[in-house]
Amino acid sequence: MMITFTITGLICGFIGYFIGKSQQKPQIGISNLELETCKKEKRALEEQIAAYRQSEKSYQNLISTPTASHQPFDAEEAKSIFGKKIKENDLKVIEGIGPKIEELFTTSGIQSWKSLSETSVDRCREILMKAGERYAIHDPGTWPRQAKLAYEGKWHELKNWQDQLDGGREK
Template sequence: MFAIVEIAGLQYKVEQDQKLFVNRLKGDIGGKVSFDKVLLTVNGSTTIGAPAVSGITVDAEIINHLKADKVIIFKKKRRKGYEKKNGHRQSLTQIQITGITGFDAKKEEKKAAPKAKKEAVVAEEAPAAKKSAKKGDDLTIIEGIGPKVAAIFVEAGIKSFADLAKKSKEELEAILDPNGAAYVAMDATTWAQQAQLAADGKMDELQALKDELNGGKS
């Protein structure tokens, strides 16, 4: 198990109990520090952050504050008589990684995810079943009724064969008339009769009646 973490502007690969030197950190020797900008983790599987892996932190203990070896910086310009020599010692902090935490929470999150997904599916299925129950019968089975007429009847509260069977020819035509000349010309004489056969489950008799009709007309 290891992680790639950003500490004081630089990225380090860290493991449990590892000691390393980083740019100077605030805090006293023996103090605890924590870093939450974890860019990648490997713990059986690899997780890449975008940009950081949420929920994972790297904990460490400050062992010492010190300075790195001196680096000589020498500058010279040819034929200008310019020479300059400087030295630099970078301030560092030595830390020891005491733990990489958050993996247990990740495991719990993964375990909970399938359950949440299952509940979401159930939640989706319930409205679908409810919607299906509200949909009613397919009124386009009736000879002379197309999808547009069926939609007009559903909007008027006629959603089943039983609803249609209760309506008279005049009532059905009164529902259709406001929708234009094409609907005024429709003949609803046999629609209630056909609907009653469909409501009673007498599909053979309904088909025999439909074979005798032409566009719903006798």
């Protein structure tokens, strides 16, 4: 008799346990407030991406316009305009690029004015971001266009434009 009560008790216990489990709502680890915050952040990031893509298209149009025939590098002309010796494909000629950033770009395969002029602003930003916070603050928005002028030997245009720039940024 004792065994019958024990077995009956166990069976009832299992049935009660499974009925209780089936009626419980699954608990979600994120609140509605957190979900809404994430959605807002996602929308803001999507808007930023769209703005970057739009600015990139306008930069690409400037970069991809047909260029005059490439002039051989004239170190004397560059020196007369900049007042200092300029080496061919020296990325430091680009306002906003110093020795450390030049090294980053060189190790990323951008070793000439021509290659920088053909590099998208987004790719330049990506290189800076990968290098860390210290480099992510730089704005490469004008770098490909400056590099294009250097590659084409348009030293007067480059110097005049750089005189208007503020650390490589348009004012």
